[in-house]
Amino acid sequence: KQEVTQIPAALSVPEGENLVLNCSFTDSAIYNLQWFRQDPGKGLTSLLLIQSSQREQTSGRLNASLDKSSGRSTLYIAASQPGDSATYLCAAYSGNTPLVFGKGTRLSVIA
Amino acid sequence: EPEVTQTPSHQVTQMGQEVILRCVPISNHLYFYWYRQILGQKVEFLVSFYNNEISEKSEIFDDQFSVERPDGSNFTLKIRSTKLEDSAMYFCASKPQGPGNTIYFGEGSWLTVV
Numbered sequence: 760k761q762e763v764t765q766i767p768a769a770l771s772v773p774e775g776e777n778l779v780l781n782c783s784f785t786d787s788a789i790y791n792l793q794w795f796r797q798d799p800g801k802g803l804t805s806l807l808l809i810q811s812s813q814r815e816q817t818s819g820r821l822n823a824s825l826d827k828s829s830g831r832s833t834l835y836i837a838a839s840q841p842g843d844s845a846t847y848l849c850a851a852y853s854g855n856t857p858l859v860f861g862k863g864t865r866l867s868v869i870a
Numbered sequence: 871e872p873e874v875t876q877t878p879s880h881q882v883t884q885m886g887q888e889v890i891l892r893c894v895p896i897s898n899h900l901y902f903y904w905y906r907q908i909l910g911q912k913v914e915f916l917v918s919f920y921n922n923e924i925s926e927k928s929e930i931f932d933d934q935f936s937v938e939r940p941d942g943s944n945f946t947l948k949i950r951s952t953k954l955e956d957s958a959m960y961f962c963a964s965k966p967q968g969p970g971n972t973i974y975f976g977e978g979s980w981l982t983v984v
Binding site: 790791793795800801802803804805808810848850852856857858859860861862863 | 903905911912913914915918926928959961963970971972973974975976977978980
């Protein structure tokens, strides 16, 4: 059974800092890994999807990597801004089975 | 950009009442899902739906839950007799054919059972 863990649970950084969020999964037989952003009381906004054949994906200031062999993914945020403050969730997807989510990392970027 | 839409955004209901949460998935998508998130907890899978039938369901999705795609565009989640512990944010999601595609989520429906 797939389990997804995210550390740290919470992170507070000053504006402008580069940061890394970590995600680990127990079953490496995944098709892809998806990173989401969730603002308080809101829905899930998809940020990046990395397919199993890929090692990384980039969108603007965000870069996500995937290492299936070690069961890890990272989300790198460059030059963080207060508007980046949110909870970041990763979720592993294996074929047509459901997404399995981590509990998220709550990020606060202080101006 | 196409999006998954959900209604209502927030519903308060009394314990024991029936609730229907509605979703309009993205039009060319073939896989549909319901997830829920109890406050402060992980997003949990409830059910997936493909080709007009349930393809997978979790232990949470017991006999009090049902899903339906009544008219080819809407996708509904019914809770027959709500319990206090059903209070959560319910998310609908949809995905095109193929395992390498992004799953898109709606904004969610907050359900509060009192």
